[in-house]
Amino acid sequence: MSKIHILPLHEAQKIAAGEIVERPASVVKELIENALDAGATHITIQIEDGGKKLIRIVDNGSGMNYQDAHLCTAMHATSKIRSIDDLKALHTFGFRGEALAALAASSQMTIITKQADTHEGIHIIIQEGIHKITEPIAAQTGTIIEIRDLFCTMPARQKFLKKRETEMGHIKQLIDAIALVHPQVHITVYADAVLIHNYLPTDNLYERTANILQAKAHNYTLVSCTKELDQMHLTCFVSDHHYSRYDRTGIMMFANKRWIKNIHLSRAIARAYMNVLPEGRFPVAIVMLDIPGTELDINVHPRKEEVQFVHPRTIEQWVHDSIKETLNTQISHLLQKTPQNSSFPVYKENTISMIPPMQPSYTASYFYQKSSQEPSISILSPALSITPSPNTYPHTNGQSEIDPLPQEYEIIGQLHKTYILVHHAEGLLMVDQHAAHECILYSKFEHAVDHNAPIQLLFPEIIQLTEAEIALLEPYLYIFKENGIIIEHFGQTNLRVNALPACNKQTSTEELIRTILNVLQEYKALTDDELSVLLHKKLRAQMACKAAIKAGDILDMQQMKLLLHDLYATKDHLTCPHGRPTCWLISLYEIEKKFKRKM
Ligand code: ADP
Numbered sequence: 001m002s003k004i005h006i007l008p009l010h011e012a013q014k015i016a017a018g019e020i021v022e023r024p025a026s027v028v029k030e031l032i033e034n035a036l037d038a039g040a041t042h043i044t045i046q047i048e049d050g051g052k053k054l055i056r057i058v059d060n061g062s063g064m065n066y067q068d069a070h071l072c073t074a075m076h077a078t079s080k081i082r083s084i085d086d087l088k089a090l091h092t093f094g095f096r097g098e099a100l101a102a103l104a105a106s107s108q109m110t111i112i113t114k115q116a117d118t119h120e121g122i123h124i125i126i127q128e129g130i131h132k133i134t135e136p137i138a139a140q141t142g143t144i145i146e147i148r149d150l151f152c153t154m155p156a157r158q159k160f161l162k163k164r165e166t167e168m169g170h171i172k173q174l175i176d177a178i179a180l181v182h183p184q185v186h187i188t189v190y191a192d193a194v195l196i197h198n199y200l201p202t203d204n205l206y207e208r209t210a211n212i213l214q215a216k217a218h219n220y221t222l223v224s225c226t227k228e229l230d231q232m233h234l235t236c237f238v239s240d241h242h243y244s245r246y247d248r249t250g251i252m253m254f255a256n257k258r259w260i261k262n263i264h265l266s267r268a269i270a271r272a273y274m275n276v277l278p279e280g281r282f283p284v285a286i287v288m289l290d291i292p293g294t295e296l297d298i299n300v301h302p303r304k305e306e307v308q309f310v311h312p313r314t315i316e317q318w319v320h321d322s323i324k325e326t327l328n329t330q331i332s333h334l335l336q337k338t339p340q341n342s343s344f345p346v347y348k349e350n351t352i353s354m355i356p357p358m359q360p361s362y363t364a365s366y367f368y369q370k371s372s373q374e375p376s377i378s379i380l381s382p383a384l385s386i387t388p389s390p391n392t393y394p395h396t397n398g399q400s401e402i403d404p405l406p407q408e409y410e411i412i413g414q415l416h417k418t419y420i421l422v423h424h425a426e427g428l429l430m431v432d433q434h435a436a437h438e439c440i441l442y443s444k445f446e447h448a449v450d451h452n453a454p455i456q457l458l459f460p461e462i463i464q465l466t467e468a469e470i471a472l473l474e475p476y477l478y479i480f481k482e483n484g485i486i487i488e489h490f491g492q493t494n495l496r497v498n499a500l501p502a503c504n505k506q507t508s509t510e511e512l513i514r515t516i517l518n519v520l521q522e523y524k525a526l527t528d529d530e531l532s533v534l535l536h537k538k539l540r541a542q543m544a545c546k547a548a549i550k551a552g553d554i555l556d557m558q559q560m561k562l563l564l565h566d567l568y569a570t571k572d573h574l575t576c577p578h579g580r581p582t583c584w585l586i587s588l589y590e591i592e593k594k595f596k597r598k599m
């Protein structure tokens, strides 16, 4: 007896259903996309029990005639392409002709549809892929598709469905994504008979986006930019540096109005926030690309989520640069703006330029005199530090060669041993002493020539990692070496730190290595050169952080003056290397508003 037999069609369809329809949100996606393909301008979505009980999509699109309504649930039934060549010029979301067939095989499906030029519509009920009822019905022009008891024919799959809230969460995110790129479509959403969204149609993409993201409610400014490159068009809406999330859920990418997943592009977007947001934090970024169909391969995934670009590096670089430029423009804009009613960390550029060019202050020389002496000592125990703890801002004994502060600044004092309060012509300036010092040191480390000459450790530090981590790190150990950190691999899972740069002795090398591992995981796509620059920056940031004065350190007037002077003289002084603001101007207007002197 032969072992091979052909699967009955409805069994094959159930297997296909598993690939296309992963969960209720993927059903909603397929059905909304069909409605959009049919030219709908109003789509109503009704969900019950997270889509497990009911998904009902009502559209006012073209509808289907009798024949098409019958055919649409057959496998590979599509009106959208005739051959694979049509894919290149595709303007619709669907093309595989699989979604309705798969859904019909795995649920109780009802279709009601009517075209504009007929008097009556068609009502079809399909159970497990079999047409049970087909009858005429009175209906509006458009289509209603109802999916009840999803996966009722596949109990194993049904078990994988998550609780109502989880499935509803996925559905909401999906609907938001679709609403973002179709502002002109009216989208109404009911969950368990309660109206949860009503996105009114608009021509204003910014308005729709801000509405969906609720930027105001979350207290950040949504900055937008549009760019052209060859035949490609880019629109971005991104959060400013006041907002961040712990994960990437705020990053959404679209290619030709299709919500896509592409980890490399997502990393490029997050990279644009380097030195703007703290390590491990992510922005909100809606990135919409319009590019010729020939630049995209959407055929790689049955759910059409994972998309590959034909020229990925060009696109990633373009998006990265555009967002970075937008953020920079935003910051310069803030610098020039009179902070009448904003609470951004601002002081005016012209005030800064009044300060004499930086003199080698005690702080600056302090580090380099010491560290440049150090390399002559070849063996040093990590416990034997020859540098006095740099965690204290050096005392100046009240003598200062220059008066660092312009007339209009007057230090009021220190608040909670953490913030320096400054009388400012336009209000109250608060400076975070740690962030400010970090920012100063970070910039100084950049210009120090030999600050990373290594010192041999008497007792090498041993760091245990996994084999996978070592494999990831090993090709880059030379970058550590260039930065004065000499590490060798020994044993299966150990690294030995043999030497450290003088100014880095305070730093935990393990922490440093873990940070760098994170960077490597996050920025896999970088070239060695880019990575080297990035790692160098991270090392400097870490060193600056360790060496800087901390919150809780008491500063005297002279030290505060010096700190402010150095801060103003530092080039990028608005944020510390981790992206936190160094200072904050509370405008007089805001203060007066609080006291109800102004409304
Ligand atoms: P695809 O979208 O890949 O063509 P589907 O299985 O999703 O495949 O749909 C099959 C066909 O049914 C579509 O090509 C379209 O002609 C028709 N169809 C599906 N949904 C609608 C709708 N809401 N309005 C009009 N026609 C529809």
Ligand code: MG
Pocket (backbone or CB within 6 Å): 030, 033, 034, 093, 094, 095, 097, 099, 100
């Ligand atoms: Mg479809």
